[in-house]
Amino acid sequence: MNNFQFFNPTRIVFGKNAVDQLAEQLGKHSGGKILFHYGSNSIKKSGLYDKIIKILKDASIEYVELGGVQPNPRLSLVYKGIEICKKENCSFILAAGGGSVIDSAKGIAAGVFASGDIWSYYLDFFKPIPQALPIGVILTIPAAGSESSPSSVVTNEDGGYKRDIWSEAIIPKFALMDPEITFTLPPYQTACGVADILAHLMERYFSNTEHVDLGDRLSEGTMRSLLVNGPIVMKEPENYAARAEVMWAGTIANTGLLGKGREEDWASHKIEHELSGIYDIAHGAGLAVIFPAWMKYVYKVNKNKFLQFAVRVFDVDMEFSDIDAIINCMIQKLECFFKSLGLPVRLSEMNIDSSRLHEMAQKCFAHSDKMGGFMKLNAGDVEKIYRLAL
Amino acid sequence: MNNFQFFNPTRIVFGKNAVDQLAEQLGKHSGGKILFHYGSNSIKKSGLYDKIIKILKDASIEYVELGGVQPNPRLSLVYKGIEICKKENCSFILAAGGGSVIDSAKGIAAGVFASGDIWSYYLDFFKPIPQALPIGVILTIPAAGSESSPSSVVTNEDGGYKRDIWSEAIIPKFALMDPEITFTLPPYQTACGVADILAHLMERYFSNTEHVDLGDRLSEGTMRSLLVNGPIVMKEPENYAARAEVMWAGTIANTGLLGKGREEDWASHKIEHELSGIYDIAHGAGLAVIFPAWMKYVYKVNKNKFLQFAVRVFDVDMEFSDIDAIINCMIQKLECFFKSLGLPVRLSEMNIDSSRLHEMAQKCFAHSDKMGGFMKLNAGDVEKIYRLAL
Numbered sequence: 001m002n003n004f005q006f007f008n009p010t011r012i013v014f015g016k017n018a019v020d021q022l023a024e025q026l027g028k029h030s031g032g033k034i035l036f037h038y039g040s041n042s043i044k045k046s047g048l049y050d051k052i053i054k055i056l057k058d059a060s061i062e063y064v065e066l067g068g069v070q071p072n073p074r075l076s077l078v079y080k081g082i083e084i085c086k087k088e089n090c091s092f093i094l095a096a097g098g099g100s101v102i103d104s105a106k107g108i109a110a111g112v113f114a115s116g117d118i119w120s121y122y123l124d125f126f127k128p129i130p131q132a133l134p135i136g137v138i139l140t141i142p143a144a145g146s147e148s149s150p151s152s153v154v155t156n157e158d159g160g161y162k163r164d165i166w167s168e169a170i171i172p173k174f175a176l177m178d179p180e181i182t183f184t185l186p187p188y189q190t191a192c193g194v195a196d197i198l199a200h201l202m203e204r205y206f207s208n209t210e211h212v213d214l215g216d217r218l219s220e221g222t223m224r225s226l227l228v229n230g231p232i233v234m235k236e237p238e239n240y241a242a243r244a245e246v247m248w249a250g251t252i253a254n255t256g257l258l259g260k261g262r263e264e265d266w267a268s269h270k271i272e273h274e275l276s277g278i279y280d281i282a283h284g285a286g287l288a289v290i291f292p293a294w295m296k297y298v299y300k301v302n303k304n305k306f307l308q309f310a311v312r313v314f315d316v317d318m319e320f321s322d323i324d325a326i327i328n329c330m331i332q333k334l335e336c337f338f339k340s341l342g343l344p345v346r347l348s349e350m351n352i353d354s355s356r357l358h359e360m361a362q363k364c365f366a367h368s369d370k371m372g373g374f375m376k377l378n379a380g381d382v383e384k385i386y387r388l389a390l
Numbered sequence: 391m392n393n394f395q396f397f398n399p400t401r402i403v404f405g406k407n408a409v410d411q412l413a414e415q416l417g418k419h420s421g422g423k424i425l426f427h428y429g430s431n432s433i434k435k436s437g438l439y440d441k442i443i444k445i446l447k448d449a450s451i452e453y454v455e456l457g458g459v460q461p462n463p464r465l466s467l468v469y470k471g472i473e474i475c476k477k478e479n480c481s482f483i484l485a486a487g488g489g490s491v492i493d494s495a496k497g498i499a500a501g502v503f504a505s506g507d508i509w510s511y512y513l514d515f516f517k518p519i520p521q522a523l524p525i526g527v528i529l530t531i532p533a534a535g536s537e538s539s540p541s542s543v544v545t546n547e548d549g550g551y552k553r554d555i556w557s558e559a560i561i562p563k564f565a566l567m568d569p570e571i572t573f574t575l576p577p578y579q580t581a582c583g584v585a586d587i588l589a590h591l592m593e594r595y596f597s598n599t600e601h602v603d604l605g606d607r608l609s610e611g612t613m614r615s616l617l618v619n620g621p622i623v624m625k626e627p628e629n630y631a632a633r634a635e636v637m638w639a640g641t642i643a644n645t646g647l648l649g650k651g652r653e654e655d656w657a658s659h660k661i662e663h664e665l666s667g668i669y670d671i672a673h674g675a676g677l678a679v680i681f682p683a684w685m686k687y688v689y690k691v692n693k694n695k696f697l698q699f700a701v702r703v704f705d706v707d708m709e710f711s712d713i714d715a716i717i718n719c720m721i722q723k724l725e726c727f728f729k730s731l732g733l734p735v736r737l738s739e740m741n742i743d744s745s746r747l748h749e750m751a752q753k754c755f756a757h758s759d760k761m762g763g764f765m766k767l768n769a770g771d772v773e774k775i776y777r778l779a780l
Contacts, residue, residue, distance in 0.1 A: 001631060003408070004405060008398070011396070012397070014396070014650070015394060016393055018393070210631070211632075213619065214612060217614055218611050222604060242601075244651070245601070245603050248391070248650075252608070
């Protein structure tokens, strides 16, 4: 186990009517005007928007609105939010939505205090964020885990670059999480969320760091729970119990806890970011395509880790005559799981051909020469992984 | 899953030489004089005491010392600490030790701001703690999980009452956790720690709240890791990897995370507190005796939960002809596990006879009429559990 620090001070308020606690939670953190940040019309259709506005007005909390966050949140809107916060002298950001809205809010929060262009921080993952406005979250999509994570991913429309920042300063102060809010999520978005959560777990799980037994077992338990409850929420969108399990798994998967003490991987995420950066596909769907391909390409580096995963998470029978067969069986099971959720497992299913694979592989390394922890990858490796996903 | 809140802002600094970060962590929280609180001579023998003093002096941090915390920490020393903090105007408490030292520090921290006698808060679990001095921890014994928990257990020598408080105000600000520090822990203390950690997991696991799949699986993973690594640290006290797994499991088991969304039990802890309150035995040893007896008494309330535990944690074969046999097999396996660590599993092994069982059962209800979540117990039930443990 490697040395580590763990710090996650987000207050999770979880369960039915969690949103009713908005005024109380805001009261702990904000005295001044807040920026109310959200996405498309879905929170207006569901009534959540009206509910939030009523709570803010009833509590006499001054606010200014910025809606319009798109999936794969755009840098241009982050710039706009920074400008509004500065002009209106906002002291807090309330993000109501999924990972895209929260990540956009984090970009704005950090951007207010950034020296120069906030994009320069996204281009350099290790450039320290000096400070950020405090953020509160009302979560509507279990997926990114951004509600209690220290990271934000934003897309620069100029070139389709999707990059991330990491800082304790952008960990939300609170997250209100009501599983009932997710009842109306469309099936495809629900499925993409499950894939994203599973991917966050696997990015940490596949590590060559030795003696990470507890972390492995915590991840395995979370993954098994997701394999059980993911299909339930697809079949029964209003099953509170299963929606709650998936929502809580989404947070647990990305607080950082499950990766402590080990080198993490994150190559699949980076490889996927180029896909959604260029083709604007759903991140979770991209991950469902990329992860099996990545596994096929890298598993030989540490077959034991994949064996453990196959046996403990996917219940593949452990028989020692053909190790590769066991691992391939697991990859098939993983693909079947994604398919059962209605997700693609090949680029061709999303009408993506081989024409830009080379370009994407090169772009992966445009601002960093590092890729992967389980197996260090270069641009040639990444292109081969894209080809395995065709 | 029940509605819940989760908030745990302790900064965990984990790994080799974690103590070297003491000055930096203190610098974030303390400007004034600190109370340096510790227990017996063990931190002097190990060199930790000298190391801490040197760090404090090098960083020009003013401090006042209070050693002498005993296992089952005494209220009288808490009073003394409160007096010192008030007189010396301390603004921070540094606790170097195991659960007893940390719990004593928490009592002092809360006592400084308590209105009236701090013991009145211990007598009434639901009396809100108004405020507390911030606390930092250097952990030497993986067991209580007090390094990041909101609770403190203290014994009032007047009557041998062992009672607890619960408040976010007493969650430590940081915990420095170096597994190497635990290399020199005596075997019995190591074993008691493992039993205590396992007990914290089981107190939360055995719940009748439905749909707590993820929490169950996280707990099962932590317990399985402990079942593997506990015996290793007994056999190889200087095995860093296994010491690290046990130490990290101790924290995970008691941050509160694994009990979220469910009614917890905690009867076994309360039943044990009367034992260690009167006989001054090690808490972990008392739990190794009480837990199997509690299981035998209560399992029929919800056999499915015990079946799941038997199959998933203790690998008992699931065969459906005799459910009670499966559960009894698990209880035997649990007792064997405790015995393999060198712990007692019967009161008689600690020379405790039946003479005070009735008195202890009554004392359990001296300040509260509530006991147990999995099965509500009355004094008669508790006496029967003590008898099963004879």
